[in-house]
Amino acid sequence: MSGEAMRTVVHTRLGEPAQVLALREQPDPPRPGAGEVLVRMLVRPVHPGDLVGVEQLPGLPEQLPEARTPGVEGMGVVESVGPEVRTLRPGQRVAVFPAPGTWADTVVVAADRAVPVPDEVSDETAALMLVNPLTLRMLYRALENALRGREGAVLQTAAGSSVGRLVSAAAVRHDLPLINLVRSESGARKMRTLYPTLPVIATCDDDWPEQVRRQAGDRGVQVVLDCVGGAMTRDLVELLADGGTLLSYGRLGSGSTALEQLPLVHRALTVRGVTVLHWIGRTPEERAEDVAFAVDLARNTPELLEVAASYDLADFKAAIEHARRPAKSGTVLLTTPRATDSGQGDAR
Ligand SMILES: NC(=O)c1ccc[n+]([C@@H]2O[C@H](COP(=O)([O-])OP(=O)(O)OC[C@H]3O[C@@H](n4cnc5c(N)ncnc54)[C@H](OP(=O)(O)O)[C@@H]3O)[C@@H](O)[C@H]2O)c1
Known part of the structure; x- marks a missing residue:
């Protein structure tokens, strides 16, 4: 030293x-x-x-x-x-x-x-x-599991976040029907410029849940990728189609939602947590694949x-x-x- x-x-x-x-x-x-x-x-x-x-x-x-x-x-x-x-x-x-x-x-x-x-x-x-690209891998795997055999929209909150932009880039690459939620009109404009093919809805609009329903169409929202949580959880779960999944990976919002307030049982919904802090528990082969993905991303798309x-x-x-x-x-x-x-x- x-x-x-x-x-x-x-x-x-x-x-x-x-x-x-x-x-x-x-x-x-x-x-x-x-x-x-x-x-x-x-x-x-x-x-x-x-x-x-x-x-x-x-x-x-x-x-x-x-x-x-x-x-x-x-x-x-x-x-x-x-x-x-x-x-x-x-x-x-x-x-x-x-x-x-x-x-x-x-x-x-x-x-x-x-x-x-x-x-x-x-x-x-x-x-x-490492952290955000590996989080993307964890989220994407959880998403694929939740979507198995089901068609319909995926909704993500705080879409303008660093992780949210990685999710958007992956959605464009994999043709995933992603709907982006942000909290402000200026945030929505930014996301439309960055990802013009992905629909963006701002939660500052009173009718944002209705806008999400219209955008999701008949099959509804199958999965929500959520890092806001708190009081918003209830609205997000309401938007899920029967049998759908809320993947929770952060807590940026305020307030809270009681588990008992959610229609988990009679609509057969799943709520699952995802954390990159569990990534180290994956097999050495999976970790090597994930690290190769992260290095490739850093090399080829550093703007992400x-x-x-x-x-x-x-x-x-x-x-x-x-x-x-x-x-x-x-x-x-x-x-x-x-x-x-x-x-x-x-x-x-
Ligand atoms: N579970 C895991 O392993 C894991 C790993 C990585 C990240 N995360 C979580 O992922 C989330 C995003 O992380 P990041 O590093 O990508 O964040 P970031 O780049 O710092 O961006 C934060 C974003 O959150 C939005 N935001 C902040 N407070 C909000 C609120 N109350 N309601 C709605 N939107 C809000 C901001 O929107 P504005 O632009 O409008 O300010 C901004 O777009 C965090 O919750 C973080 O803890 C979890």
């Missing part, structure tokens, strides 16, 4: 990120053990899920037993490798996931969670290469991994404020300047 102080963002209790997170000097990282690598982190995203993890971590007390650093993905340069690591070498650029604690200047991670970054992929794109803005790690509060801004486009990044004397590869 080059001698300069390493930094980490930490919290010791759950709560509003701007209040409970603080910048600290990072203790010397442990030497990577067998099968592990030490990565000098350069860029990591501020995902909505990172902020949810600071506000509320199911199963954890409000006062955490030890300081925790947010972040699950990012990119950096391999600083050193532990015994038995044959696939990576110091100096190599890697994207890491799942790697708890990436909002720090260094992280130790299992070598099979560090993906070499092709030369033509920028640091910024590499930092966004759009960056909203970059902030130095120390400016994490401003970055969080930006990440929460309405009508933001893309993902906010936290950066660490490249060390001048560590022999790292060229900045890209």
Whole structure:
């Protein structure tokens, strides 16, 4: 390591990120053990899920037993490798996931969670290469399962989100009858420009459910891909055709819907959660396929991994404020300047 102080963002209790997170000097990282690598982190995203993890971590007390650093993905340069690591070498650029604690200047991670970054992929794109594309793969598999043998429309909420745009691009490619929901007229205009063949409906219109019904036609909505939830869940479930499925993968909205309010039983509906945090439990073959998909996407369509803005790690509060801004486009990044004397590869 080059001698300069390493930094980490930490919290010791759950709560509003701007209040409970603080910048600290990072203790010397442990030497990577067998099968592990030490990565000098350069860029990591501020995902909505990172902020949810600071506000509320199911199963954890409000006062955490030890300081925790947010972040699950990012990119950096391999600083050193532990015994038995044959696939990576110091100096190599890697994207890491799942790697708890990436909002720090260094992280130790299992070598099979560090993906070499092709030369033509920028640091910024590499930092966004895994979580959202792998989420797309998880959502698409769940969607295919839910649709098996059924025809009809698929509805997605928060369609202008980074994940929503990946879903839209996949829908265009696979000819999926996707209806995009956004919350504002300006968001709808943006989506019409980006994906002119996909219908877009804005929930600021009072009659949006009626517009969805008209658009879905006789077969109705078979699957909803939802990351808004809260009070909106009830309206979304009402829109499902009998036997349909709500795939829940986020909670951006406010309010709540009680399970008992939903007509699950007499309309034979399914509600299923999807999380990329379960991706690591997939078989090695499936993971290899998914990673190859993600690398290919980063290489060939980096515009689908759009960056909203970059902030130095120390400016994490401003970055969080930006990440929460309405009508933001893309993902906010936290950066660490490249060390001048560590022999790292060229900045890209
Ligand atoms: N389950 C998983 O494994 C997984 C993985 C990745 C992401 N996610 C979830 O996917 C969602 C999108 O993530 P992202 O990184 O793509 O987000 P993002 O790029 O930050 O975009 C957020 C989007 O959500 C919209 N939005 C925010 N609050 C809303 C509300 N109350 N009602 C309706 N729309 C709202 C925003 O619309 P405006 O443009 O109108 O502001 C914006 O389009 C998040 O809920 C995230 O937690 C889940």
